[in-house]
Amino acid sequence: MSVHAPAPAAIPTATGPAIEIAPNDSLFAYLQSASGVVDAERLELDSPALGELRAAGIRLVVPLVAQGELIGALYLGPRLSDQDYSTDDRRLLTTLAAQAAPAIRVAQLVREQAVEIQARERLEQEMRVATLIQQQFLPRELPQLPDWQVAAYYGPARAVGGDFYDFIALPDGRIGIVVGDVTDKGVPAALIMARTQSVLRGEAPRVGSPAAVLERANEILLPEMPARMFVTCLYMVLEPETGKVVYANAGHNLPYVRTAGGVIELRATGMPLGLLPGMDYPEHEAVLAPGESVLLYSDGLVEAHDRAGDMFGFPRLRELMATELPSTELLDHLLDELHGFVGKGWDQEDDITLVALQRTGGFGMTVGEVPAQTASATSVATSAAARPGGRVLLRASLPGEQGNERVAMDQVAAAVAELGIAPDRVERLKTAVSEAAMNAIEYGSQNDPTIPVDIAVDVEGDDLVVRITDRGLSGPIGSAEEPDLEKKLAGDQKPRGWGLFLIKHMVDAMEVTPHGTGQTVALTLHLEGAGDASHPVQG
């Protein structure tokens, strides 16, 4: 602390020397413990401040002490009468100091508080500006995409950060999806966020590929970026009709995708925007099948801490992502779990941004236990599946296009996971399902995506029954007679023709039932004594 000296008492209208006493000056400690008026001329101390006071003609120093703390001092020069200060004068000054010190301390506190309030108001005003900037640049509405459910959440922290998300309409009906995070907080972060978003909005429709958009944004932002600031950003382009996503990443969190086979990360790496020139952003592709969801998010969620200091974390998010929910409910579920984790009175540390897209595909899908009477309306296969005492594990309809046999296989594998079937038997079931679905797509739907293939998985008594129903009109699809490999190798028979043969050997029973508009292939695995029932290995 330093003490500002008021005017010498003997010259009330004049301003005295502003001599500061540094806290490490020996005079400071002396005054703090002095019992009354100190005679500057007689004091023997090695003190620079004392030297200055004497040089300025100060005779008396009256310490002002409040609650043991030296808050100031009165400096008195020589009396006008040239007489020394009397004992009464000194006593009066001591009494005056004792009464004045607390009042001065109160005045000091009031003044400090006023300065603090001013600073806080300035900060709050800055926050309001930052919030306005951010809100101005966030999308006002979500894209309306047939066969997709889109949901987004933006939760700013008290100290406004630089999170952002965006949906950018691109040529050919594609949609650019952006989630990003600017380092730092407040107005600078909000301004950089606004600038980044406007660069991406400008470049995305013009440049096209996500890698090129990020490269271009990096080049534009680099010269404008203040020191120690950068932007992480994931940019994804979605083809709503096919479910294909192409994406590139500038140092942002990896999106999660919920598939029938579990939750996977869409891996992509790249340097944040605005750090270094000439950066490449490798581009990746994936296809979201009907029923699958993708989640893009900022680190405010995964880096939230509970009262014990534990972090919400990626593993927890990944686990929650596995929950089969529509996009809007998924975000509600994640936020409920977050609030449960952090507890009441949580001081949100960082912005939280979540963007979820689910491909509903126009082909309804239900996974999990569904009351049979509810499920019975969902597909042709279902009406054949519901049996008294039966348990429904899956109802799904897939577009009749090549590649979806693998989706069917993964969905059935996920649906039967709870039954604890031996892994080798699950592998056989998967092969049978894949082959049956492939036949249904090729011969039933004739590779027409608008003609779906229905999948029903039920536990019926001691059996697991998978029914795959096509809606084609092509009639029976051949027999399951053993192909003649020797003839195939000799070129006397076509190499194909293994599908039904494989199905027959992979499950305990296979039954083909024609119906009005196609046929149903029912694949049965016996669940009791299962380990022995389907080992048709031939030498």
Place this chain on the structure above:
Amino acid sequence: MPAIPFKAEVHGTPELATIELHGDVNAAAEAALAAAYREVAALGASAIVLDFSDTAYINSTGIALIVRLLADGRKDRREVRACGLSPHYVEIFQITRLSDYMRIFDDQASATAAGVVVTAGGER
């Protein structure tokens, strides 16, 4: 799980070539597998190892492609071996009797170290 696109890589010598199969072996693998066989034929290798270590899915069309490659190998007097198959696909190779016509090894090292089998017909 989205489908994994197929890729075939050929390594080898005039004695023995290896085709490493990456991704799903299905209809989409046809052109790449045929090109890989042509590459092996150009090398003049007397034996081929099909390495399935990076293959998690083979469907019946994929089996047909392997049958075709095996047929081409027999025609050209070129032994075809397989390695890196999961137990499930070893079982499928047994059910389809492919294993009667091609030796199956655990891994590429044992497949390449094995001697050439010469039968009376010289095919395998």
